[in-house]
Amino acid sequence: MQKRLDKKHPLAIRWLHWINFPFISLMIWSGLLIYWANPVYGIRIFGYELFKFFPQSFYDLLGIRFRLAEGMQIHFFFMWLFAVNGLVYVVYLIVSGEWRAILPVPGSLKRALNVALYDVRIVKKAPPRGKYNDAQRIAYMSVILMGAGSVLTGIAIYKPLQLSWLTALFGGYEWARWLHFWLTICFVLFFLVHIVQVALAGWRNFNSMITGVEIVDVSSKSPRPGVTTEEAPS
Amino acid sequence: MSENKEALVEKVREFEERTGHTVDSYPGDPNNTASILGERRRLSEPLNEADAERQMFVRSRRSFLTAGAAAVAGILGWSWLSSETKAHLYRRAFEFNERVSRIFFRPEHLAKEFPPESISAIRTNGMEGLEAEVDLAAWRLAVGGLAGRTDDLLLTLDDIKKLPRIEMITEMKCIEGWSIIAHWAGARFSDFVAAYPPQAPPFLSGQNVNDRQELPPYVSIATPDEKYFVGWDTPSIMHPQTLLAYEMNGEPLKPENGAPLRVASPTKYGIKLIKRIGRIEFTNERPRDFWAEYGYDWYSGH
Numbered sequence: 001m002q003k004r005l006d007k008k009h010p011l012a013i014r015w016l017h018w019i020n021f022p023f024i025s026l027m028i029w030s031g032l033l034i035y036w037a038n039p040v041y042g043i044r045i046f047g048y049e050l051f052k053f054f055p056q057s058f059y060d061l062l063g064i065r066f067r068l069a070e071g072m073q074i075h076f077f078f079m080w081l082f083a084v085n086g087l088v089y090v091v092y093l094i095v096s097g098e099w100r101a102i103l104p105v106p107g108s109l110k111r112a113l114n115v116a117l118y119d120v121r122i123v124k125k126a127p128p129r130g131k132y133n134d135a136q137r138i139a140y141m142s143v144i145l146m147g148a149g150s151v152l153t154g155i156a157i158y159k160p161l162q163l164s165w166l167t168a169l170f171g172g173y174e175w176a177r178w179l180h181f182w183l184t185i186c187f188v189l190f191f192l193v194h195i196v197q198v199a200l201a202g203w204r205n206f207n208s209m210i211t212g213v214e215i216v217d218v219s220s221k222s223p224r225p226g227v228t229t230e231e232a233p234s
Numbered sequence: 235m236s237e238n239k240e241a242l243v244e245k246v247r248e249f250e251e252r253t254g255h256t257v258d259s260y261p262g263d264p265n266n267t268a269s270i271l272g273e274r275r276r277l278s279e280p281l282n283e284a285d286a287e288r289q290m291f292v293r294s295r296r297s298f299l300t301a302g303a304a305a306v307a308g309i310l311g312w313s314w315l316s317s318e319t320k321a322h323l324y325r326r327a328f329e330f331n332e333r334v335s336r337i338f339f340r341p342e343h344l345a346k347e348f349p350p351e352s353i354s355a356i357r358t359n360g361m362e363g364l365e366a367e368v369d370l371a372a373w374r375l376a377v378g379g380l381a382g383r384t385d386d387l388l389l390t391l392d393d394i395k396k397l398p399r400i401e402m403i404t405e406m407k408c409i410e411g412w413s414i415i416a417h418w419a420g421a422r423f424s425d426f427v428a429a430y431p432p433q434a435p436p437f438l439s440g441q442n443v444n445d446r447q448e449l450p451p452y453v454s455i456a457t458p459d460e461k462y463f464v465g466w467d468t469p470s471i472m473h474p475q476t477l478l479a480y481e482m483n484g485e486p487l488k489p490e491n492g493a494p495l496r497v498a499s500p501t502k503y504g505i506k507l508i509k510r511i512g513r514i515e516f517t518n519e520r521p522r523d524f525w526a527e528y529g530y531d532w533y534s535g536h
Contacts, residue, residue: 004280006277018304038412072409072531080327128267131273159338161345161500164346211290
């Protein structure tokens, strides 16, 4: 059986992706240290609180209590690194053309639903895909927009007077804080799904995010996910 | 996999080599969303299995070593920094953020004012410097650093009330993350400065005459017992919404809210809105600040 080593992830994408990991982790961790000082959010239905962010045991377990000053120190230092790394990533996507792989296209929503059905074995045939399937397109584009949203709501909370127009855009100071919090929860949910999906996708896929190349069986149905050669010029 | 498809892979590669440009997409292929936006393909030379696995192993080893070295360097480097170095780094970051903030600071940027029905319940926080009883009759405001005198000027509350009375309904934000909306009445700090002008900072030789500052760059404010003290930068304290307040929600200040005189301002977090002012000093040195000494941002400006 023949195999190919197909280039999958450019060097810049890999470095920016992995550098982002410690930065966003530190932003979430320091965000928790800050949030503890005023932990007001929860999931409520008809005034009944289903879940409170967060239970006391959670703070005790992680040793989060009374560390507001430390949280603000970390948050307002690493915010620059997180934002700059994210900005470089977006610029790289645009300049390199990699945006083509993650921008949702007409029909993405429908195909993404099929991807989910295929993942849980309800649908037998995998929907068509490019480098990424449409669920990935939507997820990866969303997470970039979430990053931008976190930066902007963060700035709105940080400078609510000098940039009051931005704070007003998010519905005022309290709503900006609420959004900032829920975007973080969404990041954590994204992360959990991402980890599960990477684990399910297997070693070759994970390895390609480190090495940049993916080893592909030439005898497989498709030479690389999504890229068939049916319409190759002859 | 049919022989047919394998041959097609070869054909694509040959085509690319022959014409010198890559096949970017497959227009019209319904099974391939890569065609929609024209994603670039990166097909490589097919290799026999042993060669492919060996090359992949070499690549993996190199990449994992690089990644591992970067991760270890990052973690070790960070834990190698002493807590003093980190504290210093974080303080420098706060100071850098302050410089950036001050570039964008405009006194004409005003905080939103709210209608009376928005006023929220009072939330009292921070009793540092308020432990002793306050004798309102004996209270005087000491002011240091005024033009033409070296000793403190002592003012009564009536002296402050003689200044134009300003009312505002603004949002007070605690550094803990909550906020309330309150109705304040008092004198603008800028009106206070106009009535009691401070000593201008010394004119340094070699300084451009246009850079001459009329006001000292900082103001230090402390409670009568000096147990609570804050430092303000002059632009923030001269902001038109920074008040020396004597009324809150239509009543004279209560002791726990800062009677008889406190700072009210939407320009900074509540930690800077000192209650029960005992002394104000105009100064050229960056003043000490109670919470900054516990690692909080000295500027804490909005």
